[in-house]
Amino acid sequence: MKPNTILAALMLLSGSTQVWAAPAPVSEAANNPTPGSIEQRIAQLERMMKTRNLLQIELQQQLNLLQDEVSQVRGVTEEQSYKLEKVLQRQRELYQEIENRVSKVYDQSNTASATAVNPADASQALSNDLSENEAYDRAVALIMQDKRYDAAIPEFQSFLTTFPNSVYIPNAHYWLGQLLSIKNDDNNALVHFKKVVEQFPDSNKRPDAMLKLGALYEKLEKTDLAKQILNTLISEYPSTTAAKLATERLAKI
Template sequence: MMIDASKLRSYAMVLSLTASSALVHGADNGLTPAAAAELLYQLESLQMEVSQLRGKIEEQSHELNKMKRNQLDRYIDLDKRLTTLLNKPAAAPVVASPLSVPVVSASPSTAGSSIVSAPIQVEKPTAEVQAAYRSAYDLVRNKSYVVADQAFTDFVVKYPRNELTGNAYYWLGELKLVQNDKAQALKNFEIVSTRFSGHTKEADALYKSGIVYDQLNQKEKARALLSQVIDGFPETNTAKLAAGYLSNIK
């Protein structure tokens, strides 16, 4: 229950005036010294309560501001594996498929037309790649969405085969959702789940694609993708989210 500190201060002022008047005119008003003293005691107690409430209000305000500063946009998921991924030492390229051929377009706006089903060769991130990714990711955290969009676009063009490129395409999808560009968001999510099959963001990308298709009123595609998450990644939290969302599709 919220208590208005300003009202308490008003009550305290009234009591203060009443108590002062009582001490001066106590005999005339029929108020005994003991009663006047009790009134002053109540006043002091009320003032202490006001002070305590003011402290609590300031503390709650501080916590609220702290929560606001730490809140990400509703379209942006926490990248729980980011720290582990960025701290991995540089290593020789890991070949996901010896016959695969990477296809990278100049920008995510045209990337959807060049999606291939086979996974590409994946390279471990070097210190340079990690720094570039961190820089773009920090823009997302700071909600500089347009600049972050360009930064991640530059990243996928410069590092088309890197392990972090799958993450970059995923965040491009999220950024397009923030900018209400659902078609381009789908293209970026689909790149993650096709060209980067087996990536740590694959389940998340499929889940987000399912949600977007539902928002576009393409219910069958939405159900198929959400079911794919549930069947393909049964032990993940994303699968639980997909199951919950799927149960609400009408």
């Protein structure tokens, strides 16, 4: 064999070897991903799950805080409502006690007179007779200081007999009406309240006596008389506390 022929054969063999050792196409590599890329995707998913779990925990904590705040607000509201109801109940009890026993709070420094009059009218409501003042003061003290209501009744009755022309006569009738009302002696209480209303038009006790009359008439189921006296009270003494109470009572009849 010629040398040139041998050389050509060797070159062909060398070229075929290089072709057989060529790398695989790019598309084939894409269909078979490396282990490193799968691990990265798994790690990314884990991070996403972890982030979502953290957000859920944070939202749950915020929800728990809101629920606690709502519970606290509800508790405060219920407590305030309870306290308010207790205050209102106490006010009703105090009003009932005043309604049953006395018509006004006597806040004058001179409790000896114990008459609910304005300072400007004091000269017309006080007597110059020392024994008369003492008798009246003693009867009033049994109510205002000693709370001896049963004992006060004969004291006022004796006062009416002993001092028939006293300036305290309308007050004495009014107190007797109050005391007899406490004892549920409604008919005799009516007599004394009516005397204040009918015989003493200038007395400062007249509007209160009218209010008491209305209450007694209502209690005795004399509704027409109750409405009549209460409307008269409102008409004649519109700016008084008695008139306001009469308005409230009329609304319930």
